[in-house]
Amino acid sequence: MYDEKACKFMKSHEWAFAEGEVAAVGISDYAQKEISDVVFVELPKVGAKVEQGKPCAVIESVKAAADFFAPVSGEVVEVNDAIVDNPALVNQSPHGDGWFFKIRTSKPAELAALMDFATYQKTASH
Amino acid sequence: MLFIMSNSSLKRTPLFDTLVRAGGRMVDFHGWEMPVQFSGILAEHQAVRTACGVFDVSHMGQVFISGPDAHRFVERVNCNRMSAEPGKGTYAHILAEDGGILDDAITFCLAPERFLAVVNAATADKDFAWFQRQSAGFDVELDHASDRYGMLAVQGPNAPALVGEIFPAALALPRFGIVELPWAGETAFVMRTGYTGEDGFEVAASPAGTLAFWDVLLARGGRHGLVPCGLGSRDTLRLESGYLLYGADADETRTPYEANCGWVVKLQKGDFVGREALVRRKEAGFKEKLTGVRLLGRGVPRHGCAVWLGDRKLGELCSATFAPSLGTGIGVGYLAPDAWEGGIRVEIEIHGKKAVAETVRGSFRKNSV
Numbered sequence: 001m002y003d004e005k006a007c008k009f010m011k012s013h014e015w016a017f018a019e020g021e022v023a024a025v026g027i028s029d030y031a032q033k034e035i036s037d038v039v040f041v042e043l044p045k046v047g048a049k050v051e052q053g054k055p056c057a058v059i060e061s062v063k064a065a066a067d068f069f070a071p072v073s074g075e076v077v078e079v080n081d082a083i084v085d086n087p088a089l090v091n092q093s094p095h096g097d098g099w100f101f102k103i104r105t106s107k108p109a110e111l112a113a114l115m116d117f118a119t120y121q122k123t124a125s126h
Numbered sequence: 127m128l129f130i131m132s133n134s135s136l137k138r139t140p141l142f143d144t145l146v147r148a149g150g151r152m153v154d155f156h157g158w159e160m161p162v163q164f165s166g167i168l169a170e171h172q173a174v175r176t177a178c179g180v181f182d183v184s185h186m187g188q189v190f191i192s193g194p195d196a197h198r199f200v201e202r203v204n205c206n207r208m209s210a211e212p213g214k215g216t217y218a219h220i221l222a223e224d225g226g227i228l229d230d231a232i233t234f235c236l237a238p239e240r241f242l243a244v245v246n247a248a249t250a251d252k253d254f255a256w257f258q259r260q261s262a263g264f265d266v267e268l269d270h271a272s273d274r275y276g277m278l279a280v281q282g283p284n285a286p287a288l289v290g291e292i293f294p295a296a297l298a299l300p301r302f303g304i305v306e307l308p309w310a311g312e313t314a315f316v317m318r319t320g321y322t323g324e325d326g327f328e329v330a331a332s333p334a335g336t337l338a339f340w341d342v343l344l345a346r347g348g349r350h351g352l353v354p355c356g357l358g359s360r361d362t363l364r365l366e367s368g369y370l371l372y373g374a375d376a377d378e379t380r381t382p383y384e385a386n387c388g389w390v391v392k393l394q395k396g397d398f399v400g401r402e403a404l405v406r407r408k409e410a411g412f413k414e415k416l417t418g419v420r421l422l423g424r425g426v427p428r429h430g431c432a433v434w435l436g437d438r439k440l441g442e443l444c445s446a447t448f449a450p451s452l453g454t455g456i457g458v459g460y461l462a463p464d465a466w467e468g469g470i471r472v473e474i475e476i477h478g479k480k481a482v483a484e485t486v487r488g489s490f491r492k493n494s495v
Contacts, residue, residue, distance in 0.1 A: 062450070063162065
């Protein structure tokens with residue numbers, strides 16, 4: 001599990017959880033509820049370079065498609081194939097088995113600029 | 127991610143507050159503030175396929191047609207051969223003079239001189255105005271009753287058991303049958319119809335009667351597996367079952383033949399509005415026909431996705447979604463003749479990439495009705 005209280009958040013509802021120079025990323029509990037029933041996830045490939053705030057994955061629910069914006073810049077070092085085979089994991093456990101991928105961060109300072117959990121909760125809950 | 131928020135200057139059905147209390151997530155649907163989902167589209171879809179679900183369809187329109195010429199008028203404004211047998215309804219398309227589809231509707235014969243047309247929400251006013259224009263020379267009275275009626279659809283294999291507890295007489299109804307029954311101090315029209323590919327009923331009653339029916343359904347529905355359902359599952363259920371969505375899959379520019387509904391056209395029944403143009407357009411032939419496609423790999427096709435055969439674009443999808451009962455993406459679109467047969471390998475362009483698919487004729491699954 002990537003304790004949501006220890007995660008950093010984007011306004012666009014992605015989270016990042018730092019483990020040294022690697023950050024696990026995913027979507028927030030609020031986001032999974034809003035998008036509802038995730039039926040398809042397209043992840044970047046291991047080795048891909050991602051840039052903070054740029055789309056790098058696609059999430060599809062029955063009704064809509066949404067872009068996943070990278071919370072930090074760096075290189076993708078691991079992807080969670082389990083959510084490709086079973087997209088419902090994103091709804092069931094957005095901070096656990098529903099994580100998306102891991103990034104070796106190239107600009108660690110970016111992480112500090114993201115919102116902490118308390119601040120994110122205030123923006124996400126209107 | 128971007129979320130679409132609903133705005134507040136929309137029409138609401140008599141059930142609005144009840145639906146919000148039941149957990150409905152409200153969205154703008156053609157000017158109506160309606161629930162897209164309650165517990166979730168997948169769960170609601172599954173409930174209708176295996177147990178039962180209830181949908182608020184109060185936004186749909188009702189037009190009563192009565193008088194000595196009522197049946198002759200109904201035949202005139204519909205392209206199908208319309209039942210004149212009290213208690214039976216007929217699905218048909220309402221055509222413009224040029225053969226284009228103005229709406230699709232079920233018209234029920236209530237009595238030899240009294241009919242009820244159940245029409246789409248967004249087209250109800252247009253249909254009524256069209257009926258008025260066409261009624262010159264017919265001894266009929268037209269009554270746009272949409273504001274006086276709410277309507278619920280109870281759908282799924284357990285729907286007969288549940289609705290039968292409340293309206294025992296409903297169990298004797300054949301498919302497309304209708305009966306007017308006492309309800310909540312007034313009467314309700316109980317119809318054995320639906321839009322899900324499952325057995326079920328639609329019940330039209332006054333706003334108060336509709337609320338009372340909802341409450342009784344929810345109170346008794348638990349042991350039948352009843353869940354409140356939104357427009358999201360209504361759409362996945364109907365698309366899997368091969369049903370047309372007017373406004374998305376058909377409009378005034380298309381004839382029933384192109385909409386893959388040639389079976390609702392009965393040229394031999396005699397004259398009707400649009401007949402002459404239909405004959406002419408049919409003889410000239412069509413360049414596109416509404417055709418189903420099913421993805422063979424992963425992905426979710428959407429409205430507007432292009433369909434390709436090699437490097438030739440065959441057309442675009444007008445309705446498309448993830449099909450919960452099939453576990454794959456499906457869609458329908460007006461495609462070139464190369465795709466009209468089933469089982470043809472094509473490609474659907476999704477997010478700029480081509481995904482392999484095959485064409486499908488008719489329903490994507492075996493319907494229960």
